Amino acid sequence: MPVAPERTVTATAPDRVGDPEPGPNRRSGAVRLRSLLSGRETPVVSALLVALLGAVLFVDMFATARNVDFLLLSVAAIALMALPMTLIVITGEIDLSVASTLALSSATLGVLWESGVPIETALWICLGVGALLGAFNGFLVTVCGLPSLAVTIGTMALYRGLAYVLLGDRAVASYPSAWVGGAREHFLGLPGLPWIAVAVLVLAVLFGVLLHATAVGRSLFDIGNNDEAARFTGVSVRWTKFWLFTLSGTVASAAGVFWTLQYGTSRADTAFGLELQVVAAVLLGGVSIFGGVGSVLGVMSGVLLLGVIRNALQLFGIGSEVLQVVTGLILIASVVTPNLVARLRAARAPRPSPPPAPVSASTKGEES
Template sequence: MPESLTRAVRWDTVVGALLIVVLLFSFGFVDGFGNALNLSFLIGNTLPIALIALPMTLLVVSGEIDLSVASTAGLSGAVMGALWNQGMAIETIIPLCLVLGAVCGLVNGLLVTRLGLPSLAVTIGTLAAYRGIAQIVLGSDAVTDFPSQYLDFAAGRVGDSFLPQAFLPFLVLLVLAVVALHATPFGRSLFAIGAGEEAARFAGIRVKRNKLILFTATGFMSALTGVFWALHYASARYDNATGLELSVVASVLLGGIDFDGGKGTLGGAIAGVFLLGTLQNVMSLLNVSAQSQIVVTGVLLVVSVLGPRAARQIAVARAGRRAAAARTPTATP
C-alpha cells in the first residue's frame, strides 16, 4: 500500500470521516436534528466531555489514565454549591474550585509517580473517594440560584447562531492543547514516555515530573468541567457528571489514542468526542432509551480498543509479506 494511502486510512482519519457521514445522515434523515436549538443542545452537552478529553488525551498518550475525572467534577460542583449557600461570592468560589481540582489531580499523580501505583487502580479508588466527599459536602441538596449572568454564559448562545457562548473558550483551550501535544518538546516527550518509559528516562526525559503535571492538569480541567456543568444545567449536586468518565475514555480511545500510550492525535480524540456526542443526540431524538445509549457507548469503547489494534496487526502482516517477497530471489529463465 502506498505511504500516502496508508496515512489517509489512519484510524483518526477514519473517525473524522465517520463523523462527517453521521452528521450528513442526521441532517438529512433525523427530524429536528438541524435546528439551531438542537445543535446548541448537542454542543453544550458534549462540551463537558470535550473539556476533560483535552488533558485526558495527553495523559493516555503518556501511558496513564484517570478514571476519577467525573468524581472530581462532581466534587467541584458540590463545593461550589456549598460555598454559594454560605454566601461566598461566585468570583471567589470558582478559583477555589479550580484549585481543589488541581489538588485532586496532584494527589492522583503523587500516588502514581512517587509510590509507583498503577493509575487505573489509583483513580478507581479516588473515583469513589472524591464522590463520597462530594456527598458529605453537599448532601442530597441541589443548589440552583446562581447569578444569572453566569447561567446565561454557560447555557446561552452567540447571538442568533447555534454556537454556545462557552464553545469559544473551549476553542482557545483546544488550540493550546494541540500546540502543547504536537508542537512542543513537552508533547514529544509524552509520546516518548508512552512508547517506552525506561527508554524515555534514559534519554533524559523527566518522566515523573511530566506525568505529575498531566494528572494535575486533568484534575484542574475536571474541576472546570464541574463548574461549567453546574452552571450549564443550573444545578449543583454531589452526583453531577456521574458516569462521565466512561464517555470521556470511550471518546478518546475511539479517536485513535492508543490505550498503551505513545500513539494518537488530539484531532482524532476531539473527532471521537463529537462523534459520540452526535450519536447520543441522534439516539435521544429517535427516543432510544438511556440504558440503550449506555450500551452503545460501551460497544464503541470496545471497538475503539480493538479497531486500531486490528488495523496495526494487518499493517504489520502486510509489511511482513512485502519484506518476505523482497527477500525471495526471482527465478531466471
C-alpha cells in the same frame, strides 16, 4: 590485454514535455499525504462526516439551531476533560476520576455559595480544589509508583463519596441568574454557537500545538513508547506525569463549574458515569490505550461523533439505558478494532526469506 566495453548512458525523456522531474520535495509531499490519509484519526473523522450527513438527512430537527446548540452544550464538558486525558493516555496512563472530580467541584461550589462566599471567589477555590485532587492522583502514581488504573478507580469512588459528604441527597439551585444565563450565552449572538464551544475550540488548538509542535509534546510520545528510554534522553518522566494529572484535575474542576452553571444546580450525583464517555471519545479518536500514539484532532472528532450518535438516538426517542449500552459498545470497539487492524497488517506483511544455508567444509572439498 582485454579491452573493457564502453559504457553507454541513455537519458530518459520525460513522459510529457514540461513535466518537472520528481525531486525530493514532491516525494516528501507524497509521503506526508500518505501519512495523513493513513493516520489513526482518519476513520473517526470519516465516521463523523458520515454520521453528520446521515443525521441531517434522516433525523428530524437535527439540523436546527436549537438542537445544534443543545448538542454542543452537551459535549462541552466531555471535550474539556478529554483534552488533558489525551495527553495522559499518550504517556501510557489513565485518569478515571475526572467525572468524580467534576462532581466534587460542583458540590464545593454549592457549599461555598450557600455559605455566603462570593461566586467569583468560589470559582477560583473550586479550581484550586481540582488541582489538589489531580495532584493527589499524580503523587500516588509518580511518587508511590502505583498503577494509574488502580489509583484513579479508587479516587473515583473517594471523590464521589466526598461530594455526597458535602451535599448528601440535596441540591443547591440558588445561583445568580446572570451567571446561569451566561453559561448558555451564544458567541457574538449567533444562534447554535454557544461561547463554550468556541472556548473548547481554542483550547483544542492550544493542546494540539503543545502536543504536535513542541518538545514537550514529543517527550509525551517518547514516554508512552518507552519511559526508560525517555528518561535516558533527559525527560523528567515523574514530573511530567505529575503535572499532567494536576492539569487533568484542574480542567475537570473547570468543567464542573461550567456544568453547575449550565444546569443551575449542584448535586453529588452530577455527571455520574461521564468518565466512560470521556475515555470512549479518547480511544475512539485513535489514541492507543498502550500509549505513544494519538492526536487532538482525532479525539475532538471522537467527542463529536459520540455526541452526534447520542443526540440522534435521543431525537428518535431512545432511552438512556440504550444510550449507555451504545457507549459501552463503542468503547469496546475503539479498543478492539486497532488491535485487529494491526494483526491483519502483520499477517499480510511479506515475511523475510530465510538466509542461505552455510556451506560446510566437506562440501567445499567435494566441489574443489
